[in-house]
Amino acid sequence: GKGGYDHYMLKEIHEQPHAIRQCLSGRVDELHGRVELEELDGLSTPKRVQFIACGTSYHAGLYAAHLFREMGVPAQTFIASEYATSPPPVGEDELVVAITQSGETADTLSALREAKARGAETLALTNVVGSSVTRECDHTMYIRAGPEIGVAASKTFTSQLVAVNLLVEAMNGNDAGVLTGLRDLAGDLQSVLDRVNVRSAAAQLAAADRCFFVGRGLNHPVALEGALKFKEITYVHAEGFPAGELKHGSLALVTEDTPVVAVLTGDDEETRKTIGNIKEVESRDAPVIAVTDGRVEVASFVDECIQIPETHPHVAPLLANVVLQLIAYRSANLLGRSIDKPRNLAKSVTVE
Numbered sequence: 287g288k289g290g291y292d293h294y295m296l297k298e299i300h301e302q303p304h305a306i307r308q309c310l311s312g313r314v315d316e317l318h319g320r321v322e323l324e325e326l327d328g329l330s331t332p333k334r335v336q337f338i339a340c341g342t343s344y345h346a347g348l349y350a351a352h353l354f355r356e357m358g359v360p361a362q363t364f365i366a367s368e369y370a371t372s373p374p375p376v377g378e379d380e381l382v383v384a385i386t387q388s389g390e391t392a393d394t395l396s397a398l399r400e401a402k403a404r405g406a407e408t409l410a411l412t413n414v415v416g417s418s419v420t421r422e423c424d425h426t427m428y429i430r431a432g433p434e435i436g437v438a439a440s441k442t443f444t445s446q447l448v449a450v451n452l453l454v455e456a457m458n459g460n461d462a463g464v465l466t467g468l469r470d471l472a473g474d475l476q477s478v479l480d481r482v483n484v485r486s487a488a489a490q491l492a493a494a495d496r497c498f499f500v501g502r503g504l505n506h507p508v509a510l511e512g513a514l515k516f517k518e519i520t521y522v523h524a525e526g527f528p529a530g531e532l533k534h535g536s537l538a539l540v541t542e543d544t545p546v547v548a549v550l551t552g553d554d555e556e557t558r559k560t561i562g563n564i565k566e567v568e569s570r571d572a573p574v575i576a577v578t579d580g581r582v583e584v585a586s587f588v589d590e591c592i593q594i595p596e597t598h599p600h601v602a603p604l605l606a607n608v609v610l611q612l613i614a615y616r617s618a619n620l621l622g623r624s625i626d627k628p629r630n631l632a633k634s635v636t637v638e
């Protein structure tokens with residue numbers, strides 16, 4: 287059942303601290319500060335990585351490729367249904383990772399077969415034990431989120447990002463800061479669930495005809511995911527952009543009636559550039575809702591500022607994502623939508 291929640295989606299949002307603990311369980315050696323993944327026995331650090339996935343899992347793939355490139359491994363992410371239209375070369379020591387919650391998505395399985403035909407070594411990142419993808423890949427890593435009933439992915443996206451972090455740390459020599467961030471993540475996420483108030487942001491977005499989500503770097507996939515979740519369950523047009531891209535055309539749509547949700551975490555040049563992008567939309571009178579870890583002060587110039595705890599920059603985007611889940615959920619609830627079963631959508635898409 288829904289365990290006292292109005293919808294499975296809300297229940298699953300609240301299950302995230304538990305899902306994170308499940309994903310980490312037995313995989314981090316706290317004493318030696320090491321990630322140990324039995325799943326990867328026989329798999330060495332790849333020379334290059336390709337991620338193939340659809341929808342929310344594609345956003346996890348974008349995040350994953352960013353982390354691999356940061357560790358010096360060339361990595362690219364492909365929308366599975368496009369992979370075979372122009373298949374990229376598969377080199378020696380190339381790892382192809384299929385990210386799929388259900389393990390049954392036809393587009394992803396089809397792209398995977400294409401990669402295998404080219405000789406790629408393959409890894410499945412999935413939630414469903416024994417699913418088709420696990421039978422077709424050389425290696426499988428489970429995200430261990432538990433069953434997800436809501437059609438819109440919530441906890442499984444968070445678990446995918448946690449699993450990706452484990453993969454990167456196992457291959458990259460275990461950064462103490464990331465491991466601390468992961469260890470604290472379940473508690474930090476719980477504090478977001480307990481303390482963050484999205485009521486007025488949700489009311490503002492639910493009243494709009496369209497809204498935009500922007501973020502840079504690791505917050506770019508979070509912005510895309512925030513927009514996908516929002517449109518999926520509210521039926522309001524939402525679009526996610528890399529923060530710097532809005533000005534290359536879509537800024538023409540920005541008016542006082544176009545709320546912009548900006549995700550800002552970390553304290554670096556990227557965050558400062560995103561602030562510049564926020565100022566551009568504000569000068570067109572767009573209301574701006576910032577989701578921020580507070581490392582850079584934004585509260586004084588945005589309409590609404592939603593604060594998440596400070597943590598490692600690899601991990602902060604996961605907390606920001608939860609705020610966007612809550613905003614989407616609250617907005618859809620205000621609009622009286624069928625949150626667990628949005629129109630036209632199915633949980634597992636087994637046709638190309």
Ligand code: F6R
Binds near residue numbers: 389437514
């Ligand atoms: C969005 C959503 C879909 C799936 C996509 C891939 O909330 O759930 O976009 O992410 O259909 O599904 P899997 O991960 O099962 O391959």
